[in-house]
Amino acid sequence: DAKTTQPNSMESNEEEPVHLPCNHSTISGTDYIHWYRQLPSQGPEYVIHGLTSNVNNRMASLAIAEDRKSSTLILHRATLRDAAVYYCILRYSGSSNTGKLIFGQGTTLQVKP
Amino acid sequence: NAGVTQTPKFQVLKTGQSMTLQCAQDMNHNSMYWYRQDPGMGLRLIYYSASEGTTDKGEVPNGYNVSRLNKREFSLRLESAAPSQTSVYFCASSEWSVATNEKLFFGSGTQLSVL
Numbered sequence: 001d002a003k004t005t006q007p008n009s010m011e012s013n014e015e016e017p018v019h020l021p022c023n024h025s026t027i028s029g030t031d032y033i034h035w036y037r038q039l040p041s042q043g044p045e046y047v048i049h050g051l052t053s054n055v056n057n058r059m060a061s062l063a064i065a066e067d068r069k070s071s072t073l074i075l076h077r078a079t080l081r082d083a084a085v086y087y088c089i090l091r092y093s094g095s096s097n098t099g100k101l102i103f104g105q106g107t108t109l110q111v112k113p
Numbered sequence: 114n115a116g117v118t119q120t121p122k123f124q125v126l127k128t129g130q131s132m133t134l135q136c137a138q139d140m141n142h143n144s145m146y147w148y149r150q151d152p153g154m155g156l157r158l159i160y161y162s163a164s165e166g167t168t169d170k171g172e173v174p175n176g177y178n179v180s181r182l183n184k185r186e187f188s189l190r191l192e193s194a195a196p197s198q199t200s201v202y203f204c205a206s207s208e209w210s211v212a213t214n215e216k217l218f219f220g221s222g223t224q225l226s227v228l
Contacts, residue, residue, distance in 0.1 A: 049216070
């Protein structure tokens with residue numbers, strides 16, 4: 001499985017944008033980039049995923065580098081509720097179930113009021 | 114809509130005791146997973162089941178067994194608990210589609226302590 005590299009921790013101020021980076025230099029052409037987050041004392045929850053183009057949803061935006069070797073999760077206005085561990089994961093895009101996701105240690109985001 | 118339900122939420126065992134963690138999902142998903150999370154660490158995959166009747170080992174299967182009882186339920190059994198199995202256990206389910214690329218839904222976890 002291709003690996004991802006994320007900073008261990010980041011800080012942000014409330015109501016400011018946050019850019020969470022992820023490096024995945026060994027990504028293959030069939031790997032999707034998934035982001036999950038884990039709030040304190042909860043199970044992980046899906047945030048967003050993409051393949052080549054930038055993606056937006058109600059939670060966040062995902063910016064993918066043209067060579068796909070890195071990506072950035074963007075929270076447009078951080079709130080205190082966004083304090084969590086954010087995981088960047090690569091997932092094979094095929095329909096056969098290799099759907100298991102391998103989590104790294106993620107980035108712990110602290111949001112200051 | 115309950116999603117993924119895990120029981121129990123908390124459990125304390127003595128070394129050598131056995132127990133089964135239960136997981137059920139009501140989303141009609143084919144795939145189900147068991148992860149463990151040690152303090153300050155990311156999640157590690159123990160076992161997964163691509164469909165009813167099939168199970169496969171993940172990253173850390175030693176000391177565990179699983180049963181995919183039916184499409185809804187996927188249980189994790191510790192036959193002889195060890196202190197190294199103290200962890201938080203998460204169950205998840207998913208269904209592949211072009212749109213979701215197999216988004217996982219997680220339960221709220223079972224906190225297990227082995228003394």
